[in-house]
Amino acid sequence: MQGLKAFGNGIYAVDSGYTGPDVAAIHLIEEGGRAALVDTGNNDSLRHVLEALAATGLSAGAVDYVLLTHIHLDHAGGAGAFMQAFPNAKLVVHPRGARHMAEPSKLFAGVSAVYGPERARELYGELIPVPAERIIEAGDGYELDLAGRTIRVFDTPGHARHHVCYFDTRSRSFFTGDTFGLSYRSLDVEGRPSIFPTTTPVQFEPEAMHASIRRMEAEQPVAMYLTHYAQVTDVPRLAADLHRLIDAHVAIAERHAAAEGRKALIEADLWTLLGAEATRNGWTVPEAEWRRILALDVELNAQGLEVWLDGRGV
Structure with a gap:
């Protein structure tokens, strides 16, 4: 089936x-x-x-x-x-x-x-x-x-x-x-x-x-x-790769911790990170397609990083 x-x-x-x-x-x-x-x-x-x-x-x-x-x-x-x-x-x-x-x-x-x-x-x-x-x-x-x-x-x-x-x-x-x-x-x-x-x-x-x-x-x-x-x-x-990328996510969140409109800034940096991963891994699907596949995950990851920052009292 x-x-x-x-x-x-x-x-x-x-x-x-x-x-x-x-x-x-x-x-x-x-x-x-x-x-x-x-x-x-x-x-x-x-x-x-x-x-x-x-x-x-x-x-x-x-x-x-x-x-x-x-x-x-x-x-x-x-x-x-x-x-x-x-x-x-x-x-x-x-x-x-x-x-x-x-x-x-x-x-x-x-x-x-x-x-x-x-x-x-x-x-x-x-x-x-x-x-x-x-x-x-x-x-x-x-x-x-x-x-x-x-x-x-x-x-x-x-x-x-x-x-x-x-x-x-x-x-x-x-x-x-x-x-x-x-x-x-x-x-x-x-x-x-x-x-x-x-x-x-x-x-x-x-x-x-x-x-x-x-x-x-x-x-x-x-x-x-x-x-x-x-x-x-x-x-x-x-x-x-996971250990490296967890640290990269944390670094992105910390970079924008005190910024106004930080969620959008975090999302933008997550897309940049994924672009680097696309190159590193040689993804063959077009960028528009991998962005579609990952759009919800990037949005939710940005939300999760914001909640994490708030939990640290930032």
């Missing part, structure tokens, strides 16, 4: 369809006829997942876990709908995020403050509460058993304080949500990916992000599975 890609070791990426193709992946892990899903996209993403399950010979009843990396709604907006569709599943989430899955009104209010209420409703629709008894609060070191396959939880702040990554011991790979950045396949050059961090509001913490990336590097993973978007390998190179 379109939008389903197999990577071996029972791992698949399902295109969630969120805001367009190849933007947000939902990962399917299959073991012994049982399944786990990593992140959910929005409510509309459910139909793509049901098609993917059917294509891989799995039923809705085979889903044991819905694993949320964090509760930003491009990752968790469909959680309630997924839990209704998968009667045997438990929802796994950082302890800081659990209450918002059971009662999502404040979560929707928060995203409305970023996007505006009308756009938030258009993107996510109605958020469906998840019964508290179906939620597992998974802190650092928690282990999940998927038909004998161990998935270990890593607490990975930096993008958000309620962020976890999931380490699959079978494939020796991480499912990284947003902690290991963004890497869009349309920007690959002869299969070589580029990567950049996401400082999306409201809890960007650069030192914590560096530490989380270093902690994942220490496991010497074979691959990283990013929500935005799917599998990347060559982890040491990409991790080094």
Whole structure:
């Protein structure tokens, strides 16, 4: 089916369809006829997942876990709908995020403050509460058993304080949500990916992000599975690029900390930074196209850097 890609070791990426193709992946892990899903996209993403399950010979009843990396709604907006569709599943989430899955009104209010209420409703629709008894609060070191396959939880702040990554011991790979950045396949050059961090509001913490990336590097993973978007390998190179670019984002924010109209100035410098990355990595797509692909991320990164500056009392 379109939008389903197999990577071996029972791992698949399902295109969630969120805001367009190849933007947000939902990962399917299959073991012994049982399944786990990593992140959910929005409510509309459910139909793509049901098609993917059917294509891989799995039923809705085979889903044991819905694993949320964090509760930003491009990752968790469909959680309630997924839990209704998968009667045997438990929802796994950082302890800081659990209450918002059971009662999502404040979560929707928060995203409305970023996007505006009308756009938030258009993107996510109605958020469906998840019964508290179906939620597992998974802190650092928690282990999940998927038909004998161990998935270990890593607490990975930096993008958000309620962020976890999931380490699959079978494939020796991480499912990284947003902690290991963004890497869009349309920007690959002869299969070589580029990567950049996401400082999306409201809890960007650069030192914590560096530490989380270093902690994942220490496991010497074979691959990283990013929500935005799917599998990347060559982890040491990409991790080094992320560390460099996190520092570059911080430097841009600090340069304009006291300036009037600083958000526009930060955005302009982020575009300059991305232009340098386009040259460095040899992107072959036209500049107008990569600007279109990255426009929302640049806007949100600028917002996140402003919130970070404000949190420092600047």
